[in-house]
Every structure is written in C-alpha cells, then in structure tokens.
Amino acid sequence: MSVEKTEALVIGAGQAGIAASEHLGANGISHIVLERKRIAERWRSERWDSLVANGPAWHDRFPGREFAGDPEAFVPKEKVADYFEAYAQQINAPVRCGVEVTKVSRLEGRPGFRVETSDGVIEADYVISATGAFQQPSIPPLVPASVPVAQMHSSQYRNPAQLAEGAVLVVGAGSSGVQIADELLASGRKVYLSVGPHDRPPRAYRGRDFVWWLGVLNKWDAEANPASEHTTIAVSGAHGGHTVDFRKLAARGMVLLGRTESFEEGAFGFAPDLARNIEAGDANYLSLLDEADAYVAANGLDLPLEPEARRIGTDPACMTDPILSLDLAEAGITTILWATGFHCNYSWLAVDALDGAGKPRHQRGVSTAPGVYFLGLPWQTRRGSSFIWGVWHDAKYVVDHIAKQRGYLAYAPAVAPVTEPA
Template identity: 40%
Template sequence: MPEASSGSTAEQEQVAVVVVGAGQAGLATSWHLRQAGIDHVVLEASTAGHEWADTRWDSFTLVTPNWQCRLPGYAYDGPDPDGFMNREEVVTWLGGYPATFDPPLVEHTRVTSLTQDPDGFTVTSIGPDGEVTRRAEAVVVATGGYHIPVVPAWALALDPSVHQLTASDYQNPASLPEGAVLVVGSGQSGAQIAEDLHLAGRQVHLAIGDAPRVARTYRGRDSMTWLAEMGLYDTPVAQYPGGLAAREKTNHYVTGRDGGHDIDLRRFAADGMRLHGLLTEGSGTTLRFRPTLRRSLDSADAVYNSICADIDRYIEAEGVQAPPPSRYEPVWQPDENTDQELLDLDLAEAGITSVVWAIGYRPDYRWVEVGVFDGTGRPTHQRGVTAVRGLYFLGLPWLHTWGSGRFLGIAEDAEHVATHLARHVVAAPRASVGS
C-alpha cells in the first residue's frame, strides 16, 4: 500500500454519502439518512458542535427563543421555552443530540479535498489514522458559511501596540488589555460584544454599519415568536423583496442576555458609549470614519418600527388580544458638530488599546474542487441542491428561508436535501476498496 504525501498510510473506503461537518446541519442530515437506511459517514475536523464552544464569548446567549431549538427527532424540552440558552446550555443541548440516534461520526478528521469524477466523488481527509480517501456517490457540505472573519487589509497598518482580535476570538472584558475598546461592526455579534464591554465598565467606541434592529418583546410576546407565527421564517428567499439579495443582509441586532431585551445603541450613547459612523481606513493610530452615524441609527430604528407595525397589522387581522401598540422614539441624537469631529479618531488620544473586528465572515471552500461557485466564492444552489448531481450544501444563512440560519429552519432544509439525495443514491454497504 503506497504512502500518503503526509508520510502516513493512505486508505480508501467506499461509502454512499459523505457528510462534511458535524454541527447542527450535518447532524440533522445524518438523522434523516439514518431514517432512510442510507450508508454514510459524517466527518468532523474537531468535535461535534464544537463551534458553539470555540467561537462564542463567555456571556453569549441565543437571540432566538429556546422553543425554536428543534432538530429532527430532538427538540428543546427544558423549563424555559421562551428564554434564551447561554453558551454552555447550547453546547450541552446540542451535545446530547448524537446519542439519540448514534450517527456514524468520525471526529478530529479534516477534509482536505473534494473532487468529482464520472462515477461520483473522492473525499480526502486527514485524521488520527493518517490520510484516508473515500469514494462516495454523494457529498453534503454542512460546514456552514461563516469560515474566515473579515478584517480589512489596512488593519495591518495600525500601530502594533493596539491589540486586534475578531469576534470569534473575543472571550470577555478581562481578556483584553486595560483601556478603551473599539468594536467595529453593529451586527448581532458586534452589538452584543459592545454591550458586554459596556456593562463591565469599559469605555467603548462602536463603529456602526447598516445593521437593522428589532424589538425583543412587543405587545406581550417575543417579536420572533410573532414573526414565526406570521410565517416570516418560512417564506422562501426568492419571494422576499430583492430575491436572493436577501442573503447578503445583516441580521437584526437584539440580545437574549439576562432574559432578553432590546439593544438600543442610542441608550448606550446616552450612558457614555462613543458611537461612530462607518470605519473606512486607518494607519498608525489614526482612523477615519464616514459621516453615516445619524443615518445608520435612523435606519435601524425605522426597521424596528416597521417590524412592530407588521405585527400590529397581523394582530388586527387575526383579532388577537394583545397590549396596545407603541412606537420607538429616539432617546439620544448625535450632536452634528461632535459627529463631524469624530470623523477622525486617534486611538492613542482616546486611550483605545484594543480593536474587536465584528464585520462578518467570508466562506472558505478552497478544498471543494468542483465548479459550483459564483464570483464571490459562494456555492450556487436551489435550497442546497447544486447543479452537480450528488453535491449538496447545508447550514448556510438564507439557504431557503430566513429560518435556514436557525435551528428551526435547518431541520426542514436537512429533510429536503436528504429526500432529494435519497432519490439518486444507491445505498451500499461500506467496504474498503484498496488504494
């Protein structure tokens, strides 16, 4: 048997389906394949569900109510369905899933390449036993779409004395050097990290973008519960205004911390947080912002009120008994003169010793050597089904609906992919076919 390039023994297996990734998407897929009696293996670079522990900060909580945590054959059944699990609770809950159906899981095994040939696919991986090559009729890529944190190239030009990290590296306020902190990005992660630092008494500067926001609770119920009842999470992406462009939208910022509440950046500002517009460039200790602060705050509040108005219309149309409607009114406005002065910021003068980048992620599918990607490196598909027979993607935001990026929607997407896959895969017992 020849040696692999790594110097370890190369093996080859035959399996009907390879599922890459053992997060909630990969495990949900495995559950359906188990039900269908389809031979498969789930390959995971680390351990099942590890990202919930490895890439979330200490005070992290879900922003969706616990009742939305539903995977095939497995649902949250704890005492607080309308609450929000913290990081450890999510890890425990998801960690209990594999034991309910015993997936054919191979952990600590990183897939290094996926290629196609006339008979199917070749999946090469590196694990504790060295390099293994698997031949498969179908492959489900369930590694999600958040692989590499986005950091602008010019960040390298900032003064090396400034500690820089991404949202996936942030742990807690005490893990950062003493001094003020600049958080860049006002999506869900950026807004919550800014709050975490603010509540710890740190001086926080927040550079905000175009992220919208939503009320935590409105007219007696969680807004996301209203929206689910209204069918918003089940509406296919193609039916939303702008169609597939919805996949590029930033999620609304809100938090499940301390039982759940709104994140109001204006309130933070009134309490001492320093808000800035869009950060565009920097060098040394000098940063430059665009004068977009007022517009961004107004836009986020407009979305907040628009969602509330949609709920109002639903309540009226359905005749639901609920508390009276309300409208958010700004509690703080940026001073125009001060806003202009803050277009330039000297990190040293402001006492800023750390910068937390929370401006999103980009996908990394360099190991997938099959032509199914658009010009941005994102897979082209219809609800996870690509134009290449036997190749599927799962776990992507807006894969089919707004709910696709949540536990609630992943279950349905996994069922769709598994059903489509079962029509084309001839299940066969796994066997070694040599190398």
C-alpha cells in the same frame, strides 16, 4: 489497501451536519459524518463566554428534542453544544470526531467522489458540505500590523478581562458586535462602536418574542434578495433578551460612530452616516410593530397594547455631531475588535461547485455540481436558514433531493423477451 465506501459523506458535525444525519438515517441512506474537532465545536470554542442563543429555547431547536428548563430562556452556548451532542446520540448519528477532510474530488471514469481525510480515503456517492459559511474570520485590511494596538476578530473574543487595559473600538454593530460592545461597556471600559446599516427588530412586542412575530407574519420564509442577504441584524438574547437600542447605549457612555471607511496615520475615518443608519434601523423596528398591530386587529387577538414600545429616545450628541475621525492614541484605544463577519473557505472542494469568488453555486443547497450539496448557508432557502430550526428544514430538502436522485439511478428498464424470427 481497501478503501472505505459509503453512500453519503457529511462534512461537519455542527447543527447542519447533525440535521443532515437525521434525515439521511430516516431515508435509509448509509452515511458517515466527519468532524475535524468536536460536535458543535464552534459553539464551544469560537464564541465569547457569555453568548446565548439569539432565539428562545422553545423556538431555536430541532423538532425531535426540547431544551431542558424554561422554554422562554435564551440558552447559553455550552448548553447549545451539549444539546447537539445529545441529539447526535439520540439519532445514532455516525459521527467521527477528530477527522479532517483535506480534499474532495470526482472519481475517474465512474460516479462518486474520492474524499481524502486525515484518517484515510473514503469513497462516497454524495457529499454534503455542512461546514456553513462562518469559516474564516473576515478582517478588513485597514490597520497595518505595525500599528501598536491589539486587533482581534469577534470569534477570538472571550471576555473583557482578556483585553489589555484601555478603550476598545468595536467595528460592526450586528448581533455579535453590539453584544460584545455592551458587555465591555458594563465592565467599565470606554467603548467606541462603529455602526453600519442594519435591521433592528424588537426583542418582544405585545407579549410575544420577535421570532413568533416573524413566524405568524410569514417572514421566516422570505427568500433572499441582494439587499437582504447582506443586511446586518442587531438583536440580542443577553440578559434574558432585550431590544437593542443604540440611543440607550450612548446614554450609558458608549460613543457611536458611522461606518468605518479608512485608516491613515493612526486615525480611523468614518462615514457621515451614523444618524441615517440608526434612523433606518428605527424605521425597520417601527414597521414590524405596525405589521404586528395590524395582525392583532385582523385576527382579534387578546394581546396587551404596548404604546411605550414606540417611544424613540432623544438623539445623543454623537448622532447630531458625528465624529468623522478618531485618533487611536488620543482616544486611548488599545484594542480594535472586528465584528465584521466571516469568509467561506472551500479550498478542499476540488470539484466545479464554486463561483469565481469561491462561494457555492447552488439552488436551495443543491450544487451545480451533481452529487454535491451545501448546508448551513445564510439565506440558503429562506430567512430562517441561519437559525437552528431553519437548518433542520434545509437539511430535509437536501436529503429529499438525494433520495430522489438515488431512485432515478436505481431504475433499470425491464428487459423485453427476445423473439426468435419465424
């Protein structure tokens, strides 16, 4: 039985995989893109119903195609998925849906890789893992399954009607957690929100969205450091986009709690760090306003003053007198919603490309295992790597590297003529 061969194999047809296909095609590199479900599947079936992009349409896109409609709008998740499907058609991306990769291993005695799939074996010179880092929901092993309360990860949440009646505890106050908590509160639920350390940028300031400010202030190109890699960002494009304000959420009836630490005998324990976490988020927020004001002054820009943006509200009682222990039954909590991120899962990658924790060993997406590449990782090359436009640029870097390697491997020295001895 013949084995199919290709130069490059891309695993995953989300935004990272489609970006890789565009750059591979532009470089004349034959390739196949395998997707176990549908193009941009996670946007369709692993996010809540009301999710929108966290950046405006003019910014969160690939260079080769604009979103239809208002460029300032925050695009709903289904239209984001439709965008990538249309983009794949536009660039004639060779995507095969419904094909799952089960194992990638090196070929024996020759260069390249053997890729085992649900649809047969493919041999490839290069493999690009475009599955990203959001593969397996991460739920801390705190609450035993025997506790009579529903537990779900944010990737399983769809809408308030999905949950049993009663109060909800949301653990994690990054973009997902705070938006879901806000939606549940607006639906009439009693909501408790566990808030850890976070950055809290303004949604917009002086007539410009924060993505514009991060651009002109050169913050999108900031490189990762151990602190930044694990910083939670509280930002929202919901309701036309607004700045996340934990004090306003508390004023509407949400109960804020510190970082979740323990669970014992039906009760959660929380760190006494709520005020510190919120104040640190305020400092992050105000520092960006300071930098924006300085940029406006230095460049003589005609952008309107916005003094009200610096007004920080009164601390709610849950900040000044924090709750350190919360009994689930007494609080009427029937659902715990874990907005606690994801684990990566590269169990199918049987090459020496992972560290002891199973995470990719790479530099800007170029693996320590020659011929293997990664795409879609947070902070892969810069702060912007997690955004749609950022992964497009990361993909260009990865494919440029493949093109350079391809050139080296194609080199053959000229054969000098053999001279007969006199």
